[in-house]
Structure formats: structure tokens, C-alpha cells
Amino acid sequence: MAEEVKVFRSLTSPFPLRVIWALRLKGVEFDIICEDLFNKSPLLLQYNPVEKKVPVLLHNGKAICESLVILEYIEETWKQTPLLPEDPYQKANARFWAKFSDEKVFHSIKWGVLLKEGKEQEEGILAALQNLRCLEEEIRGKKFFGGEAIGLADLALGWLAFYLNISEEVVGLKLVDQETFPSLVAWMREFASAPVVHGSWPDRDELAGKLVSIREASLGRETRN
Amino acid sequence: MAEEVKVFRSLTSPFPLRVIWALRLKGVEFDIICEDLFNKSPLLLQYNPVEKKVPVLLHNGKAICESLVILEYIEETWKQTPLLPEDPYQKANARFWAKFSDEKVFHSIKWGVLLKEGKEQEEGILAALQNLRCLEEEIRGKKFFGGEAIGLADLALGWLAFYLNISEEVVGLKLVDQETFPSLVAWMREFASAPVVHGSWPDRDELAGKLVSIREASLGRETRN
Structure with missing residues (x-):
């Protein structure tokens, strides 16, 4: 896998799941980084300094935050298997x-x-x-x-x-x-x-x-x- | 004006304003329908039955609700003066x-x-x-x-x-x-x-x-x- 695609999730938050499902739908390979939200990693704080929460999508060094924003990013970055209709x-x-x-x-x-x-x-x-x-x-x-x-x-x-x-x-x-x-x-x-x-x-x-x-x-x- | 473009706003809500600004930026002509939110019109209830609130954008008979969703719709429908970067x-x-x-x-x-x-x-x-x-x-x-x-x-x-x-x-x-x-x-x-x-x-x-x-x-x- 030449691309770096990482999803920061936690054990229990529902919001990272939609990111994982979207990447799977698109057939994009990714790694999961599981965060303990009571003891957040320096990486999570670095990539989501404003909200300090999961999910974060890390794509080739760029961090995208907010699950619905991430879904739009995934849709625009990987065109196969569209998540949204044309109209x-x-x-x-x-x-x-x-x-x-x-x-x-x-x-x-x-x-x-x-x-x-x-x-x-x-x-x-x-x-x-x-x-x-x-x-x-x-x-x-x-x-x-x-x-x-x-x-x-x-x-x-x-x-x-x-x-x-x-x-x-x-x-x-x-x-x-x-x-x-x-x-x-x-x-x-x-x-x-x-x-x-x-x-x-x-x-x-x-x-x-x-x-x-x-x-x-x-x-x-x-x-x- | 061949197209029907109407914005339902109220006197005081801030959210319809962004829709008005976006249409102006794009140079799209539109009519404003001002709603009294304490006495909502049957039209508003018809066009936004789920949330019953402003703004609603009515475009050629189709109603679009939720101001940020409307902005995306405006961006996709009228391409001039982009609201979003390409990347x-x-x-x-x-x-x-x-x-x-x-x-x-x-x-x-x-x-x-x-x-x-x-x-x-x-x-x-x-x-x-x-x-x-x-x-x-x-x-x-x-x-x-x-x-x-x-x-x-x-x-x-x-x-x-x-x-x-x-x-x-x-x-x-x-x-x-x-x-x-x-x-x-x-x-x-x-x-x-x-x-x-x-x-x-x-x-x-x-x-x-x-x-x-x-x-x-x-x-x-x-x-x-």
C-alpha cells in the first residue's frame, strides 16, 4: 500500500464506524489506530487540536476531522462506488x-x-x-x-x-x-x-x-x- | 427570470442569511419569503415537514432544507464564483x-x-x-x-x-x-x-x-x- 490511510477510532464511539464502512465500500486499504479517549495520544491531539476527538482520517500526512466531513473527503478522493448520487x-x-x-x-x-x-x-x-x-x-x-x-x-x-x-x-x-x-x-x-x-x-x-x-x-x- | 428560486427566511434567524449571501455571490436572482416562526405558513410546513424551520430553498419546485446542505446544493447547481476550493x-x-x-x-x-x-x-x-x-x-x-x-x-x-x-x-x-x-x-x-x-x-x-x-x-x- 503506497498510500497512508489511517483511521483513528475509539472502542465505543459510533462516529468512526461510518468512516471505516466508507473506506471498505470504496475498497481503500487502511490501518486503524485505536484511541483511549480518557488518555488521548499526542498524535490525536496533534491531528485534531480543535476538537480532540475521533474519528480522524489521516491521508498521506493530512488529517481530516469530523465524520461527515471525512465522508465527503473520501467521496471526492476515491471516486469508485459513489456514496452520493449525481443529482x-x-x-x-x-x-x-x-x-x-x-x-x-x-x-x-x-x-x-x-x-x-x-x-x-x-x-x-x-x-x-x-x-x-x-x-x-x-x-x-x-x-x-x-x-x-x-x-x-x-x-x-x-x-x-x-x-x-x-x-x-x-x-x-x-x-x-x-x-x-x-x-x-x-x-x-x-x-x-x-x-x-x-x-x-x-x-x-x-x-x-x-x-x-x-x-x-x-x-x-x-x-x- | 425563468427559474424559480425562493428563499424562506424569518426576520431574525441568522441561518437563512448564508443562503442569501451565497445566491448573491453566484449572481442568482431569487425572491424572499419572510416567515413568522410563531405562525408558520402552510407552505413552510409543506416544504420542510421534518424540521419546520427556515431556511428553505425552493428551486423549480424542489425544496432543500438545512442551511449548510443548501450551500452545497447552490455550489453544485450554479458553478460560477465557487464557494469551495477544488482540492x-x-x-x-x-x-x-x-x-x-x-x-x-x-x-x-x-x-x-x-x-x-x-x-x-x-x-x-x-x-x-x-x-x-x-x-x-x-x-x-x-x-x-x-x-x-x-x-x-x-x-x-x-x-x-x-x-x-x-x-x-x-x-x-x-x-x-x-x-x-x-x-x-x-x-x-x-x-x-x-x-x-x-x-x-x-x-x-x-x-x-x-x-x-x-x-x-x-x-x-x-x-x-
Whole structure:
């Protein structure tokens, strides 16, 4: 491999996964550098001095930060297997749902459900369900958000296929079931079984333990594990 | 004008402004539809059913939502006067700072400073200053974030040149001064005097009154005006 392509990830963050999936889709070889976010390496701080977080894509000495920005960079740098359609309007649509993933769905599930309890969590659940219903409507009748093939919005939303269920377990409630969200459930299954996704998820027990710790700390309680 | 190009804005939201500036930079003619966000029009709800907010760009019957997504759409649809450089890495850099504008700078100033008081506001000020210092470092030695000409990051950050000072007045404190942020202050002045920006700002008193109302409501107090 003449090119240097490295992905800085952590054991539990969902955001580096979309970068890994995109590189796999494009058939780009890369190395993974696993960061401990409680003890960040000098390299991570050097490559992402503003945000100091993962993912970072290092390509021939240049560091690109912010997972959705990285996906656009990957799309422009390696043209094969496009992540985005040609048409500007359809492109905008894919970018809209990618943004919706992070700013609405992820935000409402993490900050409104996973890290809350009681009345605040009840409100968070309503917001999360509303966001998830938007996804259910958007994916209805389609195999992927990108149509017949995985696209940018699928990569951005892909974390749901693993993290949603574990988050539900950690808080002890079910947000998404087969009956109310049949299309979203089918998409999660389809996405999770895609070859590029295979073997990329974090260890399930380790992630669950981490989410419990984060939840307990956020609620001001001692960690149980 | 054969093409239908309409921008849905509100009187006070900063986000539609970047869309207006981008269209002006490209020399695209457009109409403005001004929305009352407390009494949204059926058209706005039809064109942005998921988020129900401005801006929306309506182009020949197609609605594009989310201001940064709209900027990318404008860039791809009208090629003249590019908002982004050719090079993928430089593109990623511009996109990074555009995202930083919304997720860090805007967020910390609105939610941490404008809508808070006391100890919470003190923490918000620290976060806002840290974000503003990142901008100061990035713009140092350059005329615009895009280099010699206004680019995507300038359009995304342009709200600062008007909203920062009014927000400071509303809360009665100064975040950015000439001495500590010389490059950022110079950039704000340069940006505000660009021809495409001229005449686009909201009415200053109306905006200040609106920010006071939002602040008081957020702090659970009666509105003073």
C-alpha cells in the first residue's frame, strides 16, 4: 500500500464506524489506530487540536476531522462506488438525513433517553420517537436510504443498527419495535448484514458496560460496574 | 427570470442569511419569503415537514432544507464564483469550520451565554471564548477563512459579524474585543462590508428586542418588551 490511510477510532464511539464502512465500500486499504479517549495520544491531539476527538482520517500526512466531513473527503478522493448520487437535489437529500442522524436522532437518544431519567427522560423519549418516525417514513418502501445501495445517509445512520438496541437494554425500555417501525427495523437488519459492516462493531458487553458507566456518571451516581 | 428560486427566511434567524449571501455571490436572482416562526405558513410546513424551520430553498419546485446542505446544493447547481476550493483537503477544511460555526460557536454563544445567567453562564462564557479563540487562530494572517475571497466557511460564520455584538449588548458583557481577538474583529469588519452582505441584516432594534424576549422566556421571566 503506497498510500497512508489511517483511521483513528475509539472502542465505543459510533462516529468512526461510518468512516471505516466508507473506506471498505470504496475498497481503500487502511490501518486503524485505536484511541483511549480518557488518555488521548499526542498524535490525536496533534491531528485534531480543535476538537480532540475521533474519528480522524489521516491521508498521506493530512488529517481530516469530523465524520461527515471525512465522508465527503473520501467521496471526492476515491471516486469508485459513489456514496452520493449525481443529482444535486438527491445529494442534498442524502446530506439532510446524514445531518438529521447526528443532530436529531443521536442527540435525542443520547441526551434525552440514555442520560436522563424520570420526567426529563419521558420528554426525551417523545422527541426520540418523533425523530425515529421521520426515519420510518423516509425509509418506507426502500432498501436503503440511498435506494438500492448503501449511501452516505445509510453510513451516517448505520450506528442505529447496533447502538439503538444496546441503549434500549441499558435504560430498560423499547423505543423501536417491529410492529411500529417495520421499515426501520428491516433497514437496520439489512444494513447490519452488509459485508462492509461485518466485524466492525465494538464488543457488545464492553459497549453496554461503557454506556451504563456514562449513564450513571451523567445521573450523578456511582458506576455499578 | 425563468427559474424559480425562493428563499424562506424569518426576520431574525441568522441561518437563512448564508443562503442569501451565497445566491448573491453566484449572481442568482431569487425572491424572499419572510416567515413568522410563531405562525408558520402552510407552505413552510409543506416544504420542510421534518424540521419546520427556515431556511428553505425552493428551486423549480424542489425544496432543500438545512442551511449548510443548501450551500452545497447552490455550489453544485450554479458553478460560477465557487464557494469551495477544488482540492478535497481544502474543501474538508472549509466544511470543518462551517460545522464548527453551528455546532460549537453558535451553540456556545446562544445556549451557554445568551440564554443563561450566573454560574451556568460563566461556564458558557468559557466555552464560547475557547471556540472564538479557535477562530482567531484560524483566521490569523488571512483576509477570509476562504483565503482572498469569501468562501463556504465565511458564509457559515458570517452571522457572527452582526449577531455577536447584539448578543453581547443583550447580556451586558463583551466576549470579543480588538485587543484579544484582533484577527477575528478584522474579519468581521471585512465580511460585514462585503457587497453581498450589504442590506441583508435584520433590523438591529427588532433583533435586539427579540433576543431579549428569548432570553427572558428561557430564564423563566416575563418579557420586558
